[in-house]
Amino acid sequence: MTDSSAYTLSNLVEELRWRGMIHDMTPGTEEQLAKEKTLGYIGFDPTARSLHIGNLATVMLLVHLQRHGHQPIALVGGATGMIGDPSGKSAERNLLDVETLRENQEGVRQQLEKFLDFKASDNPAIMVNNYDWFGQIGFLEFLRDAGKHLTINYMIAKDSVKKRLETGLSFTEFSYQLLQGYDFYHLYQHQGVKLQMGGSDQWGNITTGTEFIRRKASGGRHSGEAYALTAPLITKSDGSKFGKSESGNVWLDAEMTSPYKFYQFWLNVADEDLSRLLRVFSLKTQEEIEALEQLPNPNEAKRALAEELTTRIHSAEDFENARDASTILFGNAALERIQRIDEKTLLEVFEGLPQETISRSEYESAGNVVDLLSETTHQLVFKSKGEARRMIQQGGVSINKEKITSTNAEATFPLLQDKYLLVQRGKKNHYLVRVVD
């Protein structure tokens, strides 16, 4: 990949390798991808109404596939989502109800559309839902048609199953790999899909598919050749799980994780993880990424990564607001700078902050800062007065960028725009209090 314009069928694997996105491939995968335009798919089960950045890594596999001229298919698991994948799960899962699943499918579908080009002339991305074929199949039909081709012995040997044999695994979850295998077969038969990709935890399920195809389809008009490629799970240098912030999963849905938080997540990535994340998530060229990696101050590279992803997943405007909010909240920008911002911008910029609205009389009746930051603002900042007191004594609280020095300070602070208070707890936690008449 020395020439950034050289996206060819054949160097896809080369690029993925450089990006550290290949964990495992079945033999012949690289040759297949070099030989011809190949249809490849990844399945996403609609377990939530949004994807999170943990899913993003595999989405990127599809993106690269398409950029190199192959044809990506995103499969939404309307059917498999009803079953529950035992891979990587230590206990039986609760089933989602049909209504929730339907909503989730729609959300996931919309998000995938942001990454893939469904209008490309040569290799438009395709979206399929496995409920479309599973919904029609009867149980007996499925047992005769699919179940006959794999042995229990084979299925039990899978890691995801073996690990659960001790603690228990329902027949439903046990069947999951057969469904996923059948998906692959179905796409192979009907659309000529030859490749399935996914995270490394999916290896077992994916190879059930290649095996299934080999046994069922070979000898006919198809060769029975199908391939698997998995990407390593993203790990963090400190051992904690990637994709979680202190407040939980980082979602792609702006309602669930604000663009501001999303932007902040990437800025706060550990130095040691930065290079790997750039390679997996950035669509910049190898030269550009290597240049970023060389920078003496890793923050610049983090900012570039944060900008690229916030823009792609949300919008240029969301990115600008997140960036502006960050400069104001973390920079040395003095009080006058914030006071000068007009109300509309202020609200836009601080949209992602936790907020609470109180009435002017409530504000005026607060005895001191401690009351204001706990009771009066309905536990937005502190859940008890003791906590507020402690934090102030430790010098961790600022209002409108000014440090609070005494717990007895009167609660009379100049409101921004005659309405807002910007409260800071520690270095990274900001809150917006709105006072209304």
Next chain:
RNA sequence: GGGGAGAUACCGAAGCGGUCAAACGGGGCAGACUGUAAAUCUGUUGGCUCAGCCUUCGUAGGUUCGAAUCCUGCUCUCCCCA
């Protein structure tokens, strides 16, 4: 079914009649140092009208001037034997 051990704050774990709002470790939070990083150091980690008071040690009672600590019932967990 028989025998034994245990249930302590976010987690692990001390305490075994007053000096216990409860050692210690982890985690969390904050401060210093920095780069909104890591490492390190420091403080903090039930509530309040905060140098004082109130409510906490599985649960319900009891003994005692006084109980996390002793007694009884109940619930749950673990181990050993059948």
